[in-house]
Amino acid sequence: MPIPFIDLQTQRKRLGQPLEDAILKVVRSGAYIMGPEIAEFEAALAAFGQAPHALSCGSGTEALVLPLMAWEIGPGDAVFCPSFTFAATAEAMPLVGASPVFVDIDPATYNLDPASLDAAIEAVKREGKLTPKAVIAVDLFGQPADYPAIARVAQKHGLKLIADSAQGFGCTLAAHHPIHWADVATTSFFPAKPLGCYGDGGAVLSKDARFHDLLVSLRVHGQAVKSDIEGKTFEHDPKYLNVRVGMNSRMDTIQAAVLLQKLAIFxxxxxxxxxxxxxxxxxxxxxxxxxxxxxxxxxxxxxxxxxxxxxxxxxxxxxxxxxxxxxxxxxxxxxxxxxxxxxxxxxxxxxxxxxxxxxxxxxxxxxxxxxxxxxxxxxxxxxxxxxx
Ligand SMILES: Cc1ncc(COP(=O)(O)O)c(C=O)c1O
The missing domain is CATH 3.90.1150.10 (Aspartate Aminotransferase, domain 1)
Structure with a gap:
């Protein structure tokens, strides 16, 4: 038997019949979109990642785009990130019309170098062409970035901080998950990730109920959420009231069912x-x-x-x-x-x-x-x- 680089089959055998039953249950239920497993998984994920809120979504890439949209980051704005990462980290910025600004890494950990970050922000400010808005730190290869130092730099310049934990969900620093320092932590459930599903999927962990609500709206075509309709009455189903430009980034119920099984052994x-x-x-x-x-x-x-x-x-x-x-x-x-x-x-x-x-x-x-x-x-x- 050749040595596998990543072995998903042994894991599948370990999870056994309950995993297959969980998938079949969704197939038989017909609740393929936003079935009950979605909310159940989001609650379990938030608990695991020490976050007040977790939103499942279509991929780790969309998990980065959604908070940028929520903060209305767009043309003329700069978001600082490492260049030593998967393309999706940087891709999120052009997808909303903003510009990535690439920062160097620490030679020991491959993660964002806080000194290079500070210098890059200062340089962008001096030049005056772009407006610094946010930082994306990456937990490359699975280990936490230097969040205390990175958060200090982000705060000094008044920038939002995203932890791109697509490779690192579950990592900790002094027993804290990245969301302890970051405004938002995102992850990917691409099958090869340490916590992967059987297709594409992602999640956004956040701290603030209103912000989470905004992500809920953006995930489904900007549809009105509770805070949008409080105190208002409508003749029609508010489900079809679209109050902002969003997208479709729902996770499939089957993937949530798979992830619930996998999270239990993570x-x-x-x-x-x-x-x-x-x-x-x-x-x-x-x-x-x-x-x-x-x-x-x-x-x-x-x-x-x-x-x-x-x-x-x-x-x-x-x-x-x-x-x-x-x-x-x-x-x-x-x-x-x-x-x-x-x-x-x-x-x-x-x-x-x-x-x-x-x-x-x-x-x-x-x-x-x-x-x-x-x-x-x-x-x-x-x-x-x-x-x-
Ligand atoms: C660091 C990093 N960010 C973002 C992503 C994007 O995740 P997805 O493939 O689920 O869109 C990946 C996926 O490989 C990644 O490694």
Whole structure:
């Protein structure tokens, strides 16, 4: 059996019949859209993520777009984010007409560098062409960004803070989830994510009831919500009263049913992922650069990413031995054609650019056996020693 990079089938077998029953229940109920599992899942997700409110939505990308829409961020506005991330982080801004401004990362954690962030905000203010509105920090590869420092910078400049936890939902810093510092935390339930569903899905966690209400409206075509119609009477069903421009970003009920099953074992899977990460660090830490987690942070290890000079050589060596690996991300977003015209922090993004040439992610999931992991470790050790 080849070693899987991510093993969703072993997880599916563990979840067994109750998972299949939960899906069949939705199929038989006919409540395919906004069925009862949606509210049940949103409540469970909010509790897990220590957030007052959670809104399920169509994807992790739309989870980023919805709060930008709610804050009416648009043309002429700047939103600061890392370039060392998946394209969706930056894509959210042009989708609402705003401009991403790319910021460099901390070399140890791959997450937003608060000093580069501050410098980028100051530069945009000085230039006066764009209005700074928000910051998106990314919990890359599963570990929390430096939220206390990032929130301080955001607050100093009066900016909103989004935690893009598409890869990090479940991570903590000093026992707090990112929403403790951020105005909003978003996530993705793309199947390969640590908490994934069987299709596309996402969520927005937030703190303020009125803001959550606004997201509820935006998720379904700007339809009137309770706060829009309080004290007013209508001849027609207010469901068809559309008071703002929204979109369709509903999560399918079947996905909520799947996620309820998966959330029940998620904490256990996070522990298992941490055991796998510890074994990689023990097996490789003396030879290659292994990941460092921020002090007091708990990563959920969406990826286990090491660094070495001859990264491409290692990719080829592992491929010869049928060991899967991946490069996240070979091209930083600010170097991609469609994003190359947007501003970057003063002095450019040297850390981001250096990392893109060195990183390689190894098989990582909660069901990685010790035998399989030993094979990965042995293959990497042999490669590094041969090339020393
Ligand atoms: C950091 C980050 N943000 C946003 C997203 C977008 O999520 P989705 O694919 O569910 O739209 C992803 C997905 O890969 C991601 O890794």
């Amino acid at each position: 904490a256990d899977e996070i522990d298992a992922r941490n055991r796998v990460a510890d074994r990689y660090a023990d097996g490789l830490g003396d030879l290659v650069s292994v990941p460092k987690v921020i002090q007091d942070g708990v990563s959920i290890w969406a990826q286990y990413t090491i660094e070495l000079e001859d990264r491409d050589g290692l990719v080829a060596h592992l491929r010869e031995q049928a060991i899967p690996s991946a490069v996240y991300y070979p091209i930083p977003i600010h170097k991609q054609g469609v994003y190359s015209g947007y501003p970057v922090a003063p002095g450019g993004l040297p850390v981001t650019e250096a990392k893109a040439a060195r990183v390689i992610s190894l098989p990582m999931h909660a069901y990685l056996t010790e035998d399989d992991q030993d094979q990965v470790i042995a293959a990497i050790r042999a490669f590094v020693k041969k090339n020393a």
